[in-house]
Amino acid sequence: MTTDPESVGIIGLGLIGGSVARDLVARQVTVTAYDRDVERLRALGDADLRGITLTSSPRDAANADVLMIAVPVTEALDVLKTVAPHVTRARLIMDVGSTKRSIVSLAESLGIGARFVGGHPMAGDHHFAWSASRRDLFVGAPVYLCPAATTAPDAIAHARRFWEMLGASTTTMDAAEHDERLAWTSHLPHAVAAALAQSLNSAGVSRAELGPGGRDMTRVAGSSPDMWAQIWMDNAAHMAESLDAMEGRLRELRDRIQRGNVEAVREWFEDGRRWFERSERLRERP
């Protein structure tokens, strides 16, 4: 397929699913979508929703050339089990969750591995739901693609074209490797932001009292609790490692402060600063 897909079914019209739908409608692609809040969405009367055929069951949205499941990761497993027997037409089935091992392995065991490509667009935000979705959300965004062992090369190429059509740049990666990596690059930072927000809350400090650094560090604490709880649970083993490392570094600082050795504290900070500086230098390379 070298042209746009003729029809796309989307299950879940949140930030990601909603933004994909808006981009596709703008490209004259037929979009059929299901959302568990379909009645609330209809009541919005949003003009952008009128380009989308809303269905009253996930199964009805699955009858398309391309099927995209765009609900939080644990729910995505349930949705995939429910719709799998009915996805006879789609040449490509994708999800958009921040963990990939569970869903890719489920697709295999459901016998739809050949047409399944796990996707993870790094386009999240602390705003979420349909109200936060927008055109061009994926322009310039990295998207990880994680095929199953049995995924057909055609389906992988199709998934790559799909995301590139929306402006994203894709990287293909093994699902297990993806989850291990993301436990550090994304899942840990979000947990740290939430823990910092809670700590400040416990001290009676409001976000308005923070400087620019503290405000930046607590921004993603405003993200979706449903989404993040499911991501961390699905990546539990790797999260145990990354949380352990973070606790260890904080404990080490506390110990060094307590021992009263300013040079040891300086050296503690220096380790992270060297890492920061290395990235800045790389970024500035011509």
Add this chain to the structure above:
Amino acid sequence: MTTDPESVGIIGLGLIGGSVARDLVARQVTVTAYDRDVERLRALGDADLRGITLTSSPRDAANADVLMIAVPVTEALDVLKTVAPHVTRARLIMDVGSTKRSIVSLAESLGIGARFVGGHPMAGDHHFAWSASRRDLFVGAPVYLCPAATTAPDAIAHARRFWEMLGASTTTMDAAEHDERLAWTSHLPHAVAAALAQSLNSAGVSRAELGPGGRDMTRVAGSSPDMWAQIWMDNAAHMAESLDAMEGRLRELRDRIQRGNVEAVREWFEDGRRWFERSERLRERP
């Protein structure tokens, strides 16, 4: 005094001292400054430095209407001890450190409490040193003013006018209260950013692999190790509390994930999100 000070002595031409100097020179105020890297600064040949009289000892910079000590907090204590016997002329003596209790109490014990007002401009950045200093750094910045018990009302009013002249908005606060508060609003977030940077470094992850959230959360890990080590040491007791709270929240998340209860994990995240939402609502109030 309702006009600009006639002469200001600055000890330490880093981000803060350098930016104050640039603003004062632009206002035709006579600026005399000492920096331990004075020879390296002279070698720069920076045009903005030519408006500043560089001295070869801290004591020589202290002979001015206003004296500002702008070096990291532990060093500021040493500098204040060294120059105190020679500060005969200044009607106002200030520092700019992120902790205030130690230096305000030292000023009292040195017998210069009546003329001393501790200052803490919240205008830091992950860039530092003279090369990062710039005009108008303090426009719109909050500055905490912490007088000693014996500070003369005139000196407090003078300090307020000084910072407002540079565009800052001042809040007067007890030094001990300041340090307790800042352990949460600033000192903890910086420690968390550094600990996150170190954790990612330990996993072989580069900053370029992070999403916008992770990049925001590690930005201040690029700050000055000297400065932060001295701040944390000077605020050791309160840092023990704030670091303990942060470790506790992370440990709690790890436990809830391990217990396999997604609802308990969701509730954990929700606590920080409610705090975030409260601040957003306040900010949006007319």
